[in-house]
Amino acid sequence: MPVGQATRALLQQQAATEPSRPPQPMAGVVAQKVYARYVESFAHPIPERAASPMAKK
Known part of the structure; x- marks a missing residue:
């Protein structure tokens, strides 16, 4: 099958x-919890670099 034909199909x-x-x-209860978590996320600064388990030490 030519490239792209499978995708189109x-x-x-x-x-x-x-x-x-x-x-x-x-x-309602779920929406309240989601919004509370969203608002709470602004209490923490955004790190310069995200920690990664793949990063070499």
Whole structure:
């Protein structure tokens, strides 16, 4: 199969399928916890570099 033909076939198949149901809103309690975590994230400074377990010491 030529390069790109498989991708086009998959996209056509995806477009031809029935759409999924509409997105559902988050429950109030979950939304409150997500927002609280978001707001709390501003209490910490953004590090100059993110720590990585792959970094060489």
